[in-house]
Amino acid sequence: MDSNTKPPLALELDNLRAIKLLGKGAMGTVFLVHDNSLHPFALKVVEKSSLHHSLRRARHEISILSRLQNHPFLSSLLGSSENQEIICWAIPYCPGGDLNVLRYRQADHVFSPAVIRFYLAEIICALEHLHRQGIVYRDLKPENILVQQSGHVTLTDFDLSRTLTPRNSSALQSFSDPEEEPQLKKKGFNNNKKGLKKAKSARVSPVSRRNPIEFSSNERSNSFVGTEEYMAPEIITGAGHEYAVDWWALGVLCYEMLYGRTPFKGKNRKETFHKILAMQPEFIGKPDSLTDLIGKLLEKDPTRRLGYRRGASEIKEHEFFRGLKWELLTEVLRPPFLPSRDETEITEELGKGGIDITEYFQKLKVPPSPLRSPSLDDYEHSISLTEF
Numbered sequence: 096m097d098s099n100t101k102p103p104l105a106l107e108l109d110n111l112r113a114i115k116l117l118g119k120g121a122m123g124t125v126f127l128v129h130d131n132s133l134h135p136f137a138l139k140v141v142e143k144s145s146l147h148h149s150l151r152r153a154r155h156e157i158s159i160l161s162r163l164q165n166h167p168f169l170s171s172l173l174g175s176s177e178n179q180e181i182i183c184w185a186i187p188y189c190p191g192g193d194l195n196v197l198r199y200r201q202a203d204h205v206f207s208p209a210v211i212r213f214y215l216a217e218i219i220c221a222l223e224h225l226h227r228q229g230i231v232y233r234d235l236k237p238e239n240i241l242v243q244q245s246g247h248v249t250l251t252d253f254d255l256s257r258t259l260t261p262r263n264s265s266a267l268q269s270f271s272d273p274e275e276e277p278q279l280k281k282k283g284f285n286n287n288k289k290g291l292k293k294a295k296s297a298r299v300s301p302v303s304r305r306n307p308i309e310f311s312s313n314e315r316s317n318s319f320v321g322t323e324e325y326m327a328p329e330i331i332t333g334a335g336h337e338y339a340v341d342w343w344a345l346g347v348l349c350y351e352m353l354y355g356r357t358p359f360k361g362k363n364r365k366e367t368f369h370k371i372l373a374m375q376p377e378f379i380g381k382p383d384s385l386t387d388l389i390g391k392l393l394e395k396d397p398t399r400r401l402g403y404r405r406g407a408s409e410i411k412e413h414e415f416f417r418g419l420k421w422e423l424l425t426e427v428l429r430p431p432f433l434p435s436r437d438e439t440e441i442t443e444e445l446g447k448g449g450i451d452i453t454e455y456f457q458k459l460k461v462p463p464s465p466l467r468s469p470s471l472d473d474y475e476h477s478i479s480l481t482e483f
């Protein structure tokens with residue numbers, strides 16, 4: 096452990112009381128927890144009995160997080176714990192919500208090029224660090240980019256990420272994950288022309304992404320594992336995939352931040368996949384350095400995609416980032432949007448006694464009484480979308 100690494104939090108599950116529910120994903124439930132001696136932190140809790148290999152994915156996420164200490168734009172593991180029913184881990188709390196929520200709060204639901212430049216730069220640094228550690232993220236999308244109290248961003252949700260096996264040729268690498276199923280092949284998307292070892296494709300959500308403002312309190316875009324609109328062509332064809340899938344997703348993200356929609360969205364999954372494989376992104380207005388960058392990231396052949404040869408440095412050198420002082424990004428004191436401090440709310444909620452986490456999951460198992468609405472209502476507070 097280096098001198099900057101904090102010792103892991105000793106999480107005593109029976110004593111933990113959550114202040115409120117922050118959100119629910121396909122795998123876990125995330126609470127805001129305040130341990131008196133510490134700043135508030137986010138606690139992700141997974142029920143061991145839940146479906147979708149959740150326990151395995153949870154352990155995987157914990158192991159990835161434990162390797163990510165001290166990066167300014169990546170979540171890190173503060174501590175973890177488990178009992179017979181649940182496994183949980185603590186990560187820093189990001190009070191600013193995610194980039195999807197933030198985008199929907201902008202006029203026309205888009206960010207200006209200056210804001211895009213700021214967020215992209217931080218995301219590129221985060222991906223660069225992951226790739227240097229041999230980790231492919233594979234789930235880049237606005238919902239997984241959270242805004243810290245400082246206004247800087249954090250990538251979160253690593254259950255889909257994978258560590259690469261050593262490179263043994265110039266060919267794209269494949270992942271070996273018994274959990275992943277070659278579902279797309281069944282659907283006729285196998286296009287393994289290069290004779291590369293077939294990568295098993297990530298399963299994707301059957302639920303499409305929606306306006307987060309329309310969500311009920313704890314609902315979110317339900318990314319089962321990966322979001323189809325963000326999938327790179329080589330994942331769909333099963334042609335073998337590696338770090339370049341993250342650069343493709345960066346192109347999709349950038350397009351969505353600029354135009355308020357993703358570039359290849361179809362009426363259904365089949366049409367979306369067809370567009371990803373066969374159509375070029377449509378740009379509106381005069382071409383500029385931002386559209387040029389997007390076009391180069393959305394190159395269908397991964398070996399010709401920006402970032403394939405020299406990783407993040409190739410992207411950092413692009414014209415769109417000219418003049419940006421990469422080493423000073425963390426010093427920016429006024430990022431585009433700053434969450435307001437919600438300490439009053441935290442103190443008030445703490446005064447009410449908070450949520451007993453073990454009890455929360457026990458109550459969910461009790462069948463609802465015919466006279467009463469489901470017990471979930473006992474606890475679910477609305478997600479507070481911090482005003483900027």
Ligand SMILES: Nc1ncnc2c1ncn2[C@@H]1O[C@H](COP(=O)(O)OP(=O)(O)OP(=O)(O)O)[C@@H](O)[C@H]1O
Nearest residue numbers: 117118119120121122123125137187188189252318
């Ligand atoms: N550190 C955090 N600070 C604040 N909110 C958070 C934090 N981590 C997660 N959340 C919220 O909790 C919700 C669920 O988190 P997360 O996406 O990590 O769960 P998941 O089960 O892995 O989801 P997925 O469906 O993407 O696999 C998200 O909507 C996010 O807004």
